[in-house]
Amino acid sequence: MIDNLDQVPQLYRTLLARKSCRRFDSPPLNDQILQSVQTALEAIAPIQDGQHIQFLMLNELEKSRLAVAQGAYGRFIASPHLMIPYTENNSDALVELGFQSQQAVISLEEFGLASCYIGAHGRVRKLQQEFELSEDTHLAAVLIYGKPAPSLRNKNINRSLRSLIGSRKRKPAENILLNPTAQHSSLPSEWDAILEAGRWAPSATNAQSWRLLPIGNEFQLFTNPTAYPLVLSAGSKLMYGLYDAGIFMANISLAAKAWNVQVHWRLHHETRVPNQKSLIPIARLSFS
Numbered sequence: 396m397i398d399n400l401d402q403v404p405q406l407y408r409t410l411l412a413r414k415s416c417r418r419f420d421s422p423p424l425n426d427q428i429l430q431s432v433q434t435a436l437e438a439i440a441p442i443q444d445g446q447h448i449q450f451l452m453l454n455e456l457e458k459s460r461l462a463v464a465q466g467a468y469g470r471f472i473a474s475p476h477l478m479i480p481y482t483e484n485n486s487d488a489l490v491e492l493g494f495q496s497q498q499a500v501i502s503l504e505e506f507g508l509a510s511c512y513i514g515a516h517g518r519v520r521k522l523q524q525e526f527e528l529s530e531d532t533h534l535a536a537v538l539i540y541g542k543p544a545p546s547l548r549n550k551n552i553n554r555s556l557r558s559l560i561g562s563r564k565r566k567p568a569e570n571i572l573l574n575p576t577a578q579h580s581s582l583p584s585e586w587d588a589i590l591e592a593g594r595w596a597p598s599a600t601n602a603q604s605w606r607l608l609p610i611g612n613e614f615q616l617f618t619n620p621t622a623y624p625l626v627l628s629a630g631s632k633l634m635y636g637l638y639d640a641g642i643f644m645a646n647i648s649l650a651a652k653a654w655n656v657q658v659h660w661r662l663h664h665e666t667r668v669p670n671q672k673s674l675i676p677i678a679r680l681s682f683s
């Protein structure tokens with residue numbers, strides 16, 4: 396697939412190397428780097444024209460507010476910095492949130508900053524109230540970020556936390572493709588590499604709910620909410636399913652950009668797969 400490692404673009408390396416970080420340096424980042432992060436966030440592209448999301452930047456929060464921001468699953472993670480991606484737009488809000496949040500995550504990586512998504516299921520209202528966001532605000536996860544802590548202790552804790560949730564494990568690429576033997580009429584030669592970056596996209600509980608169906612010279616993307624643990628409510632499974640689909644779409648778009656391939660996502664909710672009622676259609680991917 397990739398013959399010469401020296402020729403692998405830096406952005407593509409970043410996409411494949413990125414993993415969640417759960418231990419950070421405690422000194423806050425300096426103003427210059429925070430300003431660079433802010434500038435990078437402003438350059439993030441939405442799927443639909445004009446549907447930019449907001450990033451609420453929170454630095455050095457006091458303990459009680461931090462507890463609300465991070466919730467029970469994030470209580471062992473400490474960084475002076477976090478952000479809450481949110482939007483008041485209603486058009487495919489969760490897919491846009493995932494798509495734009497993952498671009499933020501990769502921009503942070505490019506600045507040498509690590510991150511971890513902390514899911515917001517069951518506490519969206521609490522977050523809205525604490526951070527004075529309207530009831531109509533959509534959000535699905537908080538992003539903790541900062542310089543990764545380099546200590547051995549950090550590595551051990553990181554490893555044990557990751558082993559609990561199956562981090563760095565991914566299903567094979569064939570699992571993403573519905574009907575893998577279908578002929579696709581116009582695939583770029585870099586497609587396998589681009590799909591690999593999608594495969595390594597992060598997802599809530601590492602559920603990897605995304606599925607692609609070749610249709611003519613396009614792919615239809617679906618999300619499968621049944622991929623999430625049974626303990627989650629149907630609403631939370633749907634929330635993460637849509638958000639994680641957006642994350643996957645961002646990795647595909649960024650990998651394509653790294654390899655100079657033109658791809659285009661168009662939100663598309665009409666295609667159904669017979670006998671696979673749980674699959675929710677999200678978008679079409681085309682190449683030009």
Ligand SMILES: Cc1cc2nc3c(=O)[nH]c(=O)nc-3n(C[C@H](O)[C@H](O)[C@H](O)COP(=O)(O)O)c2cc1C
Nearest residue numbers: 414415468512513514536562563597598599600601
């Ligand atoms: C929407 C979302 C919510 C997540 N929530 C949590 C969380 O609450 N706690 C946590 O430790 N990791 C959380 N994660 C991180 C995932 O567990 C992680 O991305 C996945 O296991 C893959 O591992 P990797 O990011 O190291 O490649 C979340 C990721 C996403 C995308």
